[in-house]
Every structure is written in structure tokens, then in C-alpha cells.
Amino acid sequence: MAETYHIDSHKLHYHPARVARWAAGENISPIYMEISPSGACNHRCTFCALDFMEYQRRFLDTETLKTRLGEMARLGLKSVMYAGEGEPFLHKDMAEITRHGKSVGLDQAFTTNATLMTPKISEQILGVTSWIKVSCNAGTPESYAAIHRTKAAHFGQVLDNLAAAVEIRRAGGYACTLGMQILLLPEVQGEVVQLARTARGIGLDYLVVKPYSQHPLSRTVGYKDTDYQDIDALAEELEAVRTESFQPILRRNTIRKWQEKDRSYKRCLGLPFWSYLDAGGNIWGCSMFLNDERFLYGNIQEQNFQEIWEGEKRAKARAWFEENFDPAQCRINCRIDEINRYLWELKNPAPHVNFI
Secondary structure (H helix, E strand, C coil): CCCCCCCCCCCHHHCHHHHHHHHCCCCCCCCEEEECCECCCCCCCCCCCCHHHCCCCCECCHHHHHHHHHHHHHHCCCEEEECCCCCHHHCCCHHHHHHHHHHCCCEEEEEECCCCCCHHHHHHHHHHCCEEEEECCCCCHHHHHHHHCCCCHHHHHHHHHHHHHHHHHHHHCCCCEEEEEEECCHHHHHHHHHHHHHHHHHCCCEEEEECCCCCCCCCCCCCCCCCCCCCHHHHHHHHCCCCCCCEEEECHHHHHHHHHCCCCCCCCCCHHHEEEECCCCEEECCHHHCCCHHHEEEECCCCCHHHHHCCHHHHHHHHHHHHHCCHHHCCCCCCCHHHHHHHHHHHCCCCCCCCC
8 A cells, every 4th residue: 555655765756846956957955964963872783784883972063063954954955864873862962953953944853763762852852853763673672672782671661752752742733753663684574563563552653664775884794685575474464454543664665676686777866965964073975985085075063064065075076976886886775766766767768758
């Protein structure tokens, strides 16, 4: 069945004016940015794609970030997701930053493990946040502890925090979408439906079930050969959990691409529409290139965003990338994979496109 949030596809077609400017060769501002407020994390998940960043205890400066958020919004940035290489709620001013982001006109979201998303935090952020997706990669406390490499008690803590968030959302009349995500890892595949029932019982809006995707720089390689050949039975079981208010979202399109190693484009075209801000204040073109100086655009402590985005360093990085980079090197199902498919087709249309 169709899902409400377009999680298994993309939403770039809702921004035709920005796409038209890009197609005309303009140096457009990004629509979306992923921000890492914290380099530290209180979990050490077995599948962590950004383990090569080493969980550094560094945090974005609050006042600098607030200033840059206002600048970026004025330049055309529309949304930010707080996630990155660490746990965003380890940043002591996360609620303050979020409230400021909304005040300058940004749509905001979180990907978090939710262990630190206390009711006090939820009361401050739910009214200014579009969605929160909680990474919860098991259906039992014991499996959760093994996968997240943390205390088993954290599983119950997450559920309690989410149940409180649901009630705070209801009482406040907030529109924030609340969901979970589980990676389809071999050792927890049998717990996916159980977690879906748990999420539904709490009052969440969805559970996303997605395949693992190997990051080329990740030190973790234990799941790189994971196979997803038989998911029909799981799909049927998840559909049985669906209600009018709860959606289990099995990312079948993403799984298909993982199975087939299918990439229909010869160049990565989507980078101008998004960017990544790490916990040290560095602006990167893509999380594929974190720590690669060739693709570091600048630092928000040293320059404002417009200077970084329109500067010579980014121009050189883009020229190198467009000339030399083969997306076959990238992870299957990277975040902008669907956007690249869309843009490649726009640039390389099939025959007879005028027969609409």
C-alpha cells in the first residue's frame, strides 16, 4: 500500500522552481541540510555507518549555529534534520536551537535513539518539529542491548519517552509525526513485527523497516553481504499490523535496489540540493566524503554560509566531483539516490516525452 510520507521515494518534485533554476545552470541554495549537533553518542550500534568519525566529543557552538540557521533560511534552505555522527540530544542546548530554527522559518526533524528525549525535552520541541524518527533496532530489551551495545534498560526508557511524547503531542495539539525505524538485520528480523505492534500500541504513526546499506568508509563490515531475497512473508505480517492511524513501511523499493545493485544514473546530480554540517562546524558536500579535504566546503565558525556555499573552495570541489566521480563507488541506497534517478531522467529524457 502507498505510504503517506514518501519515505521510500523522494520529494524533490515538490520544488519545481528550484529544480528549474538548477537545470538552467544557476548556483542554487540547498533545500535540505543534515546537521550533527553532537559528535558524541551514548550508543555504539553494531551497524553504525559513521563509526569512522570516532564519536568525537565535540558540539556545535549554539550561538554560531543559531546565526547560521537564520542566514541559511534567508538564502532558501527549507529544512534541517538533526542527526549526524552523534546523538543530537547530547547537545545541551538542543531544545533552544530547535525553537530558534522554527522562529527563522525552517522545518525541522530529528533522527535519534530517544534515550535522552525526556518528557521535558518533548514539551519544548514537539510544537516546533515536523517529525521525529527513532532508531530502535530490536523488539526486545536483550536484542536491543546487543545491537545498540548499551544497557537493556534503555529499551524501556525509549518506549517510555515515546509514550510520553505521544501524550504531550495530543495534549498540545501538535502536528509532529512520531515514528520508529528498524534496520532489517539478520539477528532481529524475527522481531520486526513485534516492534511494529509495540510502536502501534504506544501511539506512534509509523515503523520504517529498511535494509542495511554499507558505507564505503565504515569500519563496520559485518552486514555488507546481508541478503534480502525473501521478504514477502514479512510484508504480509506487517500489513496485518496496519491501522488507519499506524503505518508499517517496509522499504521494498530500497530493498529491490539493494538486491539488484541497481543504479540507473551515471553521474551524481543531487548534491546542490542538500548539504551536511558536522559537529565541528564543517560544511561537506556529501557524507560519503566526510574527512576528505577535497570535499570540505568551509567552516561556519570562520565564514558565513553564503561565503561557503558560493565560495571558490566549493566551486573547485564541485568541478572535481562532476568531472571525476563515478557514483558506482557510492553506497547502494544513499540518501539522495532517488533524487539522482529523478534528475538524471530530467537531464536525459526518454523518447517521446512530449506525448504527455
